[in-house]
Amino acid sequence: MFDKILIANRGEIACRIIRTARSMGVRTVAVYSDADAQALHVELADQAIHIGGPAPRDSYLRGDVIIRAALETGAQAIHPGYGFLSENPDFVDAVTAAGLVFIGPSASAIRAMGLKDAAKALMHKAGVPVVPGYHGADQGPAHLAGAAEAIGYPVLIKAVAGGGGKGMRLVNAPADFMDALESAKGEAATAFGNDAVLVEKYITKPRHIEVQVFGDGVDAVHLFERDCSLQRRHQKVIEEAPAPGMTAEMRAAMGQAAVRAARAIGYAGAGTVEFIVDGSDGLRPDGFWFMEMNTRLQVEHPVTEAITGVDLVEWQLRVAAGEGLPLRQQDLSITGHAFEARLYAEDVPAGFLPATGRLSHLHFPDTARSDSGVRAGDEISPWYDPMIAKLVTHGASRAIALKRLERALAATEVAGAVTNLAFLGALTRDAAFRSGDMDTGLIERNITSLTREPDLTGQELAVAAACVIGLDGLSDPLAGFSLTGPIWQDVSLMDGTDAHDLRIAVTGPLRAIVTVGGDEFAVNAGAQGFHVAGAWVRARAIAGHVHLFGATPRILGLVDPLSRQEALGAGADVVLAPMPGLVKAVFVAAGYTVDKAARLVVLEAMKMEHTLVAARAGVIAEVLVQPGAQVAAGTPLVQLQEQQEEG
Numbered sequence: 255m256f257d258k259i260l261i262a263n264r265g266e267i268a269c270r271i272i273r274t275a276r277s278m279g280v281r282t283v284a285v286y287s288d289a290d291a292q293a294l295h296v297e298l299a300d301q302a303i304h305i306g307g308p309a310p311r312d313s314y315l316r317g318d319v320i321i322r323a324a325l326e327t328g329a330q331a332i333h334p335g336y337g338f339l340s341e342n343p344d345f346v347d348a349v350t351a352a353g354l355v356f357i358g359p360s361a362s363a364i365r366a367m368g369l370k371d372a373a374k375a376l377m378h379k380a381g382v383p384v385v386p387g388y389h390g391a392d393q394g395p396a397h398l399a400g401a402a403e404a405i406g407y408p409v410l411i412k413a414v415a416g417g418g419g420k421g422m423r424l425v426n427a428p429a430d431f432m433d434a435l436e437s438a439k440g441e442a443a444t445a446f447g448n449d450a451v452l453v454e455k456y457i458t459k460p461r462h463i464e465v466q467v468f469g470d471g472v473d474a475v476h477l478f479e480r481d482c483s484l485q486r487r488h489q490k491v492i493e494e495a496p497a498p499g500m501t502a503e504m505r506a507a508m509g510q511a512a513v514r515a516a517r518a519i520g521y522a523g524a525g526t527v528e529f530i531v532d533g534s535d536g537l538r539p540d541g542f543w544f545m546e547m548n549t550r551l552q553v554e555h556p557v558t559e560a561i562t563g564v565d566l567v568e569w570q571l572r573v574a575a576g577e578g579l580p581l582r583q584q585d586l587s588i589t590g591h592a593f594e595a596r597l598y599a600e601d602v603p604a605g606f607l608p609a610t611g612r613l614s615h616l617h618f619p620d621t622a623r624s625d626s627g628v629r630a631g632d633e634i635s636p637w638y639d640p641m642i643a644k645l646v647t648h649g650a651s652r653a654i655a656l657k658r659l660e661r662a663l664a665a666t667e668v669a670g671a672v673t674n675l676a677f678l679g680a681l682t683r684d685a686a687f688r689s690g691d692m693d694t695g696l697i698e699r700n701i702t703s704l705t706r707e708p709d710l711t712g713q714e715l716a717v718a719a720a721c722v723i724g725l726d727g728l729s730d731p732l733a734g735f736s737l738t739g740p741i742w743q744d745v746s747l748m749d750g751t752d753a754h755d756l757r758i759a760v761t762g763p764l765r766a767i768v769t770v771g772g773d774e775f776a777v778n779a780g781a782q783g784f785h786v787a788g789a790w791v792r793a794r795a796i797a798g799h800v801h802l803f804g805a806t807p808r809i810l811g812l813v814d815p816l817s818r819q820e821a822l823g824a825g826a827d828v829v830l831a832p833m834p835g836l837v838k839a840v841f842v843a844a845g846y847t848v849d850k851a852a853r854l855v856v857l858e859a860m861k862m863e864h865t866l867v868a869a870r871a872g873v874i875a876e877v878l879v880q881p882g883a884q885v886a887a888g889t890p891l892v893q894l895q896e897q898q899e900e901g
């Protein structure tokens with residue numbers, strides 16, 4: 255076994271590889287870009303080497319710099335993770351030429367599978383079923399249109415060098431073919447520097463079922479299938495293993511086809527053979543076709559680990575170090591069912607746009623495996639994939655594993671960036687998905703209901719108000735409490751464009767009553783969040799926003815009370831508290847002469863300090879509060895002397 259390996263990647267996959275290496279006694283070297291100097295993978299590794307600027311081409315894609323780092327640190331092997339250099343055969347050649355081991359397949363195996371057209375031809379020869387289509391060299395538009403006609407519509411145009419769903423167009427009718435061809439070629443040229451395409455039959459009600467394979471360069475085994483049919487724009491969203499409805503007969507047929515594919519190219523290490531499956535009439539052993547092979551560890555590998563008990567990264571290291579396959583086919587079996595959900599920083603209402611932000615708060619439940627490359631305080635930067643974590647659950651049955659996923663998502667808390675958490679939660683409650691009746695179009699068909707935000711409940715609004723005044727006990731448990739009777743404070747919150755005006759009064763330590771419209775709610779702060787109307791609601795106020803966690807997480811904005819104050823008029827004689835808060839400091843006393851904009855009082859609210867300033871020049875008549883006082887919104891704080899009329 256190696257003494258030391260270098261991990262040529264970042265984020266969750268680098269962290270995940272480091273954990274297994276450490277458990278095997280193998281030391282690790284991380285590499286990092288300028289943007290990742292403080293990243294988790296750097297902290298977890300035994301050693302870390304800076305390799306360049308934040309753009310991937312200046313760091314994580316610089317094979318020469320990475321190989322030099324391995325040689326200088328005495329690492330014997332390089333693990334590429336996924337993405338970046340993982341499927342680059344020239345990098346594999348360079349690693350080998352430097353006398354190092356590439357933890358993955360040979361350059362020739364990667365080349366054989368690198369282009370979809372050549373891979374399909376090879377698989378056809380090896381007796382693996384391939385989607386009917388045209389994979390030839392003639393790229394003339396008229397020829398391709400003729401091929402489409404012969405295949406029969408609908409057809410799919412695919413970039414031969416494609417990946418990540420790019421350069422792919424579904425064409426339903428001959429009239430649309432030329433436009434689709436042009437845009438697919440344009441996208442392929444930009445993304446992959448290769449505009450060649452293939453045309454294939456579009457399978458209706460398609461399911462994406464892939465088989466995990468593992469080879470030692472000569473022999474290969476399969477570790478069963480994963481169903482990745484829950485996709486949005488050809489990108490996987492939730493994956494599971496085994497596939498719902500899979501029969502022993504079809505599993506054997508798919509497994510044998512995948513192993514044939516791996517053996518045909520002398521595959522070494524972990525790989526995935528992706529198949530498209532016709533799900534229109536149940537799963538049939540003659541209804542699956544080879545799509546492509548991913549010659550690397552896959553993002554969704556943990557679901558296979560969960561049902562087989564195999565640590566795939568451990569296997570990768572053992573086989574790369576020269577051991578044979580750790581288990582034979584007959585020693586492998588499936589236990590239970592597993593799901594993985596990909597948690598991303600993305601703006602779902604804005605059309606799933608990637609989002610950025612500093613994660614001011616991050617919590618994963620310990621009821622799920624959470625593979626993450628970030629911690630609270632870290633930034634989701636625009637430089638890399640905005641994945642925050644993968645949540646993986648396992649159970650004795652599909653229903654149990656899915657329930658666990660639903661609960662794990664509801665118990666996950668993220669603040670500081672918008673996420674797809676609510677969307678993932680909605681998916682776990684989708685009736686068709688629950689019953690295992692899914693295909694790759696499920697999300698698109700139900701996108702409206704899956705992304706609809708339910709109305710906020712009175713309980714949620716009451717808890718949000720309690721957060722705003724700091725009732726979570728993080729500051730003073732008696733904040734806002736008055737022995738002379740409840741002081742009512744106004745709190746205004748924005749949910750998108752909807753304003754909610756609430757009133758709250760502290761009634762004791764960590765207790766308050768809140769009026770929401772005509773309803774009144776008693777809120778108690780406790781260990782699990784806030785208890786209201788017989789249920790727990792978890793929430794936090796962070797930097798001017800209230801984050802409601804749970805099954806349908808939401809972010810509410812606090813209406814900026816300072817802007818309301820300004821609307822009261824610049825000539826006002828009284829300075830009022832614009833929001834409920836704690837008086838932290840008073841800078842003036844009766845008789846002081848102040849200029850316009852002079853600092854008068856500092857008020858702490860929403861865990862931020864707000865400085866209240868004089869709206870005009872004048873003389874202070876009276877200071878009505880002292881530092882340490884808890885004040886309601888609208889409380890007079892400082893009185894200016896009346897302005898003398900000129901002349």
Ligand code: ADP
Pocket residue numbers: 336337338417418419490548551552553554639
């Ligand atoms: P899967 O999800 O099936 O493992 P993906 O196609 O989604 O495969 O790719 C896995 C990861 O690799 C993703 O994080 C993606 O961002 C990254 N990736 C895919 N293609 C490339 C590429 N050409 N260059 C860099 N990263 C890539």
Ligand code: ADP
Pocket residue numbers: 385410412416417418419420454455456457458460462485488528530545546694
């Ligand atoms: P990529 O390299 O971008 O991952 P794939 O060939 O693996 O490209 O296809 C990506 C996705 O597109 C699949 O997971 C599936 O949802 C859909 N797809 C691909 N081929 C077909 C087909 N022939 N019929 C229907 N859907 C397909």
Ligand code: MG
Pocket residue numbers: 418528546
């Ligand atoms: Mg694919």
